[in-house]
Amino acid sequence: MLNNLFSRMFKEKEAPPGEVAKKRLQFALIYDKLEVSDEMLENLQNDIVDVLSRYFEIDKASLRLDITRQEDLSALVLNTPIIAAKKRGHEKK
Amino acid sequence: MEGKIIVITSGKGGVGKTTTTAALGAAIALEGKRVAVVDMDIGLRNLDVVMGLENRIVFNVVDLAKGRCKVHQASIKDRRIENLFLIPASQSDNKTALSTDDMIRLCKKLRQEFDVVLIDCPAGIEQGFENSVVGADEAVVVCTPEVSAVRDADRIIGLLYARSITPKLIVNRIVPRLVQSGDMLSHKDVVDVLSIELIGLVCMDDFVITSTNTGTPVVLDKDSRAGQAFRRIAMRLLGNTEVPIVDPLEDNKGFWNRIGSKIGLRRI
Numbered sequence: 001m002l003n004n005l006f007s008r009m010f011k012e013k014e015a016p017p018g019e020v021a022k023k024r025l026q027f028a029l030i031y032d033k034l035e036v037s038d039e040m041l042e043n044l045q046n047d048i049v050d051v052l053s054r055y056f057e058i059d060k061a062s063l064r065l066d067i068t069r070q071e072d073l074s075a076l077v078l079n080t081p082i083i084a085a086k087k088r089g090h091e092k093k
Numbered sequence: 094m095e096g097k098i099i100v101i102t103s104g105k106g107g108v109g110k111t112t113t114t115a116a117l118g119a120a121i122a123l124e125g126k127r128v129a130v131v132d133m134d135i136g137l138r139n140l141d142v143v144m145g146l147e148n149r150i151v152f153n154v155v156d157l158a159k160g161r162c163k164v165h166q167a168s169i170k171d172r173r174i175e176n177l178f179l180i181p182a183s184q185s186d187n188k189t190a191l192s193t194d195d196m197i198r199l200c201k202k203l204r205q206e207f208d209v210v211l212i213d214c215p216a217g218i219e220q221g222f223e224n225s226v227v228g229a230d231e232a233v234v235v236c237t238p239e240v241s242a243v244r245d246a247d248r249i250i251g252l253l254y255a256r257s258i259t260p261k262l263i264v265n266r267i268v269p270r271l272v273q274s275g276d277m278l279s280h281k282d283v284v285d286v287l288s289i290e291l292i293g294l295v296c297m298d299d300f301v302i303t304s305t306n307t308g309t310p311v312v313l314d315k316d317s318r319a320g321q322a323f324r325r326i327a328m329r330l331l332g333n334t335e336v337p338i339v340d341p342l343e344d345n346k347g348f349w350n351r352i353g354s355k356i357g358l359r360r361i
Contacts, residue, residue, distance in 0.1 A: 016274070016275025016276060017275065017276045017277075018271075018272065018275045018276055018277050018278050018279065018282065019275065021239075021240050021277075021278050021282070022278060022282045022285070022286065024240060025240050025243050025244060025278075025286050026286060028240070028244055029244065029247050029286065032244070032247070032248070
């Protein structure tokens with residue numbers, strides 16, 4: 001009991017559970033909103049391939065689209081080998 | 094004049110949707126409106142037992158939506174409260190028994206017969222939810238001060254906005270003692286996170302348990318804090334915005350605390 005009392009007296013004050021709950025919720029909701037469905041990612045990839053193909057010859061099979069998450073930001077990363085630039089690619093169709 | 098249809102929803106199960114629907118239905122009927130409460134939890138009906146009308150069911154909402162009976166045949170009249178009717182769920186079907194088209198037709202019919210229709214939405218975001226919201230004019234989201242309930246409420250609010258419905262929030266089962274000690278999310282935290290309009294605060298209240306056990310309306314109990322909170326919410330839903338939202342923490346103050354705040358020694 002005495003031990004308990006001491007540890008209570010000297011322990012650093014933790015945030016009360018209600019406050020912890022609010023913080024966790026706010027983070028969870030932000031993450032929930034960043035979640036992208038596979039279907040959407042696939043559609044996005046197809047659209048990007050279409051646009052890129054107008055300007056470059058690319059290796060469609062080895063194109064990779066990922067979403068990387070860090071603590072404070074989400075980034076969309078696209079990796080594709082370029083085979084050649086199209087000569088007349090900059091002209092609008 | 095056509096009646097309005099309000100869906101009571103939450104996303105998560107077990108936060109008090111059915112109790113809220115029963116209580117608000119009774120409270121709105123006590124204000125003199127003709128009210129129908131509709132149990133849309135098809136296959137898991139419960140609003141009938143909460144209201145104490147379980148042994149009078151003949152027709153149900155699926156019968157009515159499929160045109161197998163008339164509105165007055167499916168509406169069970171409450172014995173204690175004038176103008177209150179229950180349209181029960183079917184217990185043998187499942188949630189895909191009705192389509193959204195069925196529901197739009199049903200809502201049209203109900204609008205002509207009642208001033209206010211409350212729809213008790215099932216938990217989840219599947220067909221049962223779609224059916225419950227498709228014909229609704231307004232929505233009330235019930236949420237308890239728990240992380241799981243708030244997260245699901247946020248999801249439901251997003252889905253309601255996508256259907257051009259701006260929902261209002263009830264924070265249910267607040268335990269003032271735990272909020273005061275910092276152990277529970279306060280209603281302010283919940284409103285902060287969800288950022289929608291608050292329409293009422295309801296405390297955890299033993300009277301809700303006993304009234305559910307006996308199948309009697311909690312709003313008839315003058316001593317029930319939850320019951321009285323539901324009556325105030327009903328008035329606000331009917332457009333009487335002057336009715337105050339009572340903060341359960343303020344309401345919970347003891348005698349000395351109240352004296353203290355009167356003379357300027359505010360503790361909370």
